[in-house]
Amino acid sequence: xxxxxxxxxxxxxxxxxxxxxxxxxxxxxxxxxxxxxxxxxxxxxxxxxxxxxxxxxxxxxxxxxxxxxxxxxxxxxxxxxxxxxxxxxxxxxxxxxxxxxxxxxxxxxxxxxxxxxxxxxxxxxxxxxxxxxxxxxxxxxxxxxxxxxxxxxxxxxxxxxxxxxxxxxxxxxxxxxxxxxxxxxxxxxxxxxxxxxxxxxxxxxxxxxxxxxxxxxxxxxxxxxxxxxxxxxxxxxxxxxxxxxxxxxxxxxxxxxxxxxxxxxxxxxxxxxxxxxxxxxxxxxxxxxxxxxxxxxxxxxxxxxxxxxxxxxxxxxxxxxxxxxxxxxxxxxxxxxxxxxxxxxxxxxxxxxxxxxxxxxxx
Numbered sequence: 001x002x003x004x005x006x007x008x009x010x011x012x013x014x015x016x017x018x019x020x021x022x023x024x025x026x027x028x029x030x031x032x033x034x035x036x037x038x039x040x041x042x043x044x045x046x047x048x049x050x051x052x053x054x055x056x057x058x059x060x061x062x063x064x065x066x067x068x069x070x071x072x073x074x075x076x077x078x079x080x081x082x083x084x085x086x087x088x089x090x091x092x093x094x095x096x097x098x099x100x101x102x103x104x105x106x107x108x109x110x111x112x113x114x115x116x117x118x119x120x121x122x123x124x125x126x127x128x129x130x131x132x133x134x135x136x137x138x139x140x141x142x143x144x145x146x147x148x149x150x151x152x153x154x155x156x157x158x159x160x161x162x163x164x165x166x167x168x169x170x171x172x173x174x175x176x177x178x179x180x181x182x183x184x185x186x187x188x189x190x191x192x193x194x195x196x197x198x199x200x201x202x203x204x205x206x207x208x209x210x211x212x213x214x215x216x217x218x219x220x221x222x223x224x225x226x227x228x229x230x231x232x233x234x235x236x237x238x239x240x241x242x243x244x245x246x247x248x249x250x251x252x253x254x255x256x257x258x259x260x261x262x263x264x265x266x267x268x269x270x271x272x273x274x275x276x277x278x279x280x281x282x283x284x285x286x287x288x289x290x291x292x293x294x295x296x297x298x299x300x301x302x303x304x305x306x307x308x309x310x311x312x313x314x315x316x317x318x319x320x321x322x323x324x325x326x327x328x329x330x331x332x333x334x335x336x337x338x339x340x341x342x343x344x345x346x347x348x349x350x351x352x353x354x355x356x357x358x359x360x361x362x363x
Contacts, residue, residue, distance in 0.1 A: 112141040115322055116186035118170065118193055118218065120144035120157050123289065124234065125192035127315035132190075133160045135319060143184050170214030177221035181228060188322045189222055190232045191215065195261065203259030211261055215268030219275045230278040230328070232321045234314070237283045237304040237333050239265045244302040249344065251306050269331075280327040280362070284314045285335035294337040295355045299346055300330075300363055306344035307335030320358055327362045 115132055119125040121144075132142045142162045146152040149166035158164050168180055170193055181189070195210040197203055215233065222228035238244075239262050241252040256262040272279050285307030292310040298317075317334055321327040337353055346352060354360040 112139055113187045114141050114143055114185050115188045115190060116143050116145055116165070116181060116184060117190045118145045118168065119191065121146050121148070121152050121155055122192055122194070124194075124287065124311050124314055124318075126155060126157060127311055128190055128192050128318050129157055129162055130159075131315045131319040132322070133162055137323070140323075143186070145180070170217055171209055172217065174217050174220035174224060177217055178224035181221055181225040185227050186222075186225065187227060188230045188232070189218065189228055190318055190322055191218055192234050192318070194234065195259070197258045203261075205259075207259035207261040207264045212264035212267045215265075216271045219268075219271050219277065222277050223275060228277065230280070230322070231272060231275075232280045232282065232318055232327075233269065233272055234318060235265050235269055235281050235283045236262065237285050237307065237335075238262055239269060239283060240302050241305070244305075246305045249305050250341070251344070278328050280321040280329070281331040282314065282317055282321060283331065283333040285309045285333070285339065287311050287314065292336060294339070295353050296361075297335045297337055297346075297349060297352050298354045298361055298363060299333045299352045301333060303346050303352075304333040304335055304340075306339075306341035308339035309335045317361060320361060324358070324362060326359075330362045332362055 117125060117129050117132065120129050125144075129142060129144050132140070143165050144152060144157045144162055145165045145168035146157065147167065147169050149164055152158060152164055152166065163184075165180060165184060168177070170177070193210055193214060195203075195206045198206065219231065222231055236255065238246060238249070238252045238255060241247050241249065241256075241262060246252050252262065269281055272281065281301070283301065283304075285304055286309070288308050288310050290310060292313050296309075296313055296317075297307070313334065313336070317332070321330075321332075337349075340346070340349070352363075
């Protein structure tokens with residue numbers, strides 16, 4: 001039997017697409033919800049602010065670049081922003097790490113003069129501390145100012161009766177350093193700092209930060225402390241090489257190639273000389289780690305243009321300069337006999353050979 005067209009249509013009816021079905025399978029059905037006309041829009045209240053943590057600041061601590069302390073800054077009634085909160089937390093962390101400078105008691109015994117050695121973990125600084133300790137001056141106490149207490153103890157800087165003043169960095173502000181000096185009643189400050197050559201692209205900045213600005217900070221701090229009476233500064237021969245006409249000498253060119261360190265040292269020296277604080281500047285020739293081999297040669301400033309000297313001899317002269325009355329206001333240059341480059345030996349060098357005669361160490 002054949003079916004009529006009407007029968008075929010009835011046998012397989014065409015499905016009707018539901019109204020709610022999407023045109024494409026990946027397209028969701030979008031429906032608009034209309035708020036009632038008479039209902040005002042709902043406004044969510046802002047979330048409550050997070051609880052604020054109280055940050056404690058020490059009274060003495062202040063940012064090197066700020067005129068007010070963090071504690072004074074928190075007196076503002078305006079709530080701090082998130083950035084201010086982070087800055088305050090960072091400041092608290094810095095102050096905590098530098099707390100020995102803020103809260104250290106007077107470390108020196110009563111009735112004794114305190115000799116504060118800055119840069120006491122350095123190769124020369126350690127020897128200066130040892131020399132001062134071996135002298136055994138009954139009226140003097142030795143305090144080693146260091147950045148890292150852990151490093152100082154590992155190197156044995158705190159042997160004997162030597163006390164440590166950790167967290168001390170010459171790049172800090174003069175106010176912070178002055179408070180540290182005052183906390184130990186520092187009367188004599190022996191500065192053994194000097195930048196260590198490293199990254200050639202950063203040597204100039206490092207030399208300026210340590211040998212120039214660092215010395216200026218220490219000098220200003222000594223003046224503000226009210227306790228410091230003398231500063232002994234380690235420097236270098238040829239620091240004033242331009243004035244002595246030695247800027248074309250091999251020694252000046254080679255040494256000053258390291259970040260212009262001689263020019264930076266000269267700024268620090270002049271700041272000390274003009275400060276009004278009693279001083280002695282010791283300018284060693286090229287430093288050697290071996291014990292002394294020959295006799296000590298000592299000249300006034302701007303005489304030596306070459307030479308070498310043992311660090312042990314430098315430490316002895318620095319320690320003597322801390323106490324010797326004749327060292328006040330002197331600039332001395334030191335080396336060992338037989339170490340001068342040909343053509344750069346001081347004229348009549350024999351008259352400057354002093355050996356162990358300490359009465360001739362500060363001409």
